[in-house]
Amino acid sequence: MRVVYPSRRSLARLGVRAVVPAVVLVVWWFGSAHSRSPYFPPLRTILSTFRQMWLFADVGPDLVPSLERMLLGYGIAVVVGVAGGVLLGRVELLRRAFDPLVQFGRSVPGTALVPIAVVVLGIGNTAKVTLIAFVCLFPILLNTIDGVHAVEPIQLDVARSFQLTRAQTPRRVLLPGTAPQVATGMRISLGAAFVMMVVTEMVAATNGIGYVTLAAEQQLQIPQMWAGMLLLGVLGYALNLLFVAAEHRVLGWHRGQRAHQGAGRVL
């Protein structure tokens, strides 16, 4: 019997978890079913619009360009951010020298730079990718610097005694040591990349999810607007989920190590 209770209890917990989402959906579905309000179309209409648009007619012309720009900008930021972070983390004088610029760059709201990007680079992909890369750069750069600083000097000494070359030390000692911090920066930047993707499209674009959704609002095509918001919401959620899963896979060793250390401290 004792074995049954916990599983029943966890079933009950699962049930409790599902209550609010279920209620929200049911209330939304039936509450909006006969809605004549132009702003709140029936959920059924929103979902069928969603299917017409995003499964999969508009995926090619709008979703793919959005994701391409976002991932390209993000990828550039990861490469430049990690390389720059290792450099600035190792060379204190460089870190100090670039500190004011880095502080300004990481503080200035990325969205305020959209008009500059439009003026200098136009409304094409170059402007958007550059801007996404710029905004994503700083969390990765700063976290990599912190990570490099957190690598124990003794680890570097050990690397030296084992006569690792200048090329081997970053790859074998620094990168694994900084990886958890880099991952933190990358997670923050992924969120920023998503925001910048949407914002650059809302301000000036000719395609993309952000563009389509805001244009629908401006033309009072309300179901299309709702469908776009729904897709953006699901995308934001899914990106985060994917990243956490990937981080878990790649950095599982780190989690294990930390847990081990934690247990050691308790004993």
Add this chain to the structure above:
Amino acid sequence: MGRDAKASVVVARAAPLVTVAAALAAWEALGHGSLASTLPPFSKVARWMVGAAGTAPFWSGIGHTMLQWLIGLLLGCAVGIGLGLLTGFSERLRLLLDVVVEFLRPIPAVVYLPLLILFYGNTDTLAVLNVAVGVVWILLFQTYYGVRDLDPLVVDTGRVFGLSRRQRLSRIVLPSVAPYVATGLRIACSTAFLVAVSVELIGGSPGLGLDIGNAQSNGLYEPMYGYVFVTGLLAVAVNVLLVRLERAVLGHRSATLARLR
């Protein structure tokens, strides 16, 4: 050796100034050179800023942005901290809200913007509400984890010593949750600023973002760069201030922890 050490201190002190000067010089050169048609040199932008600092519209933009930032922040923080405390203390409530919160948390504020524009148009309210939506999750989670991280031993000790409910709240719960909330506040402050400027730019609420957008669409590049520069400086100021505040609060926590041990 002594002279070398002194020299390296001087180099370290001078390095940031040199890079800033170099960056401004590069801006100036590009503004006169290859980017002349789209990037006015720094000297012209600076002259515009000095002139604009004496005019009302310049300060009105800053005022709108800061006011939306502050009110939205207060609103979002109140709701977030409240929900964080409730879910932190009530396991049942946490289970109930778990799925909804986990789903909504990674969705950035800008996603809600089209709907909010529909209802509120290009008003201050639009920016305030979107800022609040943007920061509520940050505070909710920080507060929640702060409550969860309460040491049960300390709570029980308080109970054993006969502290009243109110005393336990002010002596045990608040000091241990405060650092988490302080970190949440720091993150929320810069997020709120970003959201406010974005809403102004996209939704047309009055403020710096709208000023930047208007300058751009009218081809007035000196004001455009000037406003962006001012926005950046304000953001830096907000960051510096909040990091100080967080350190003050965190220092207080390490002091309490030390005393408990």
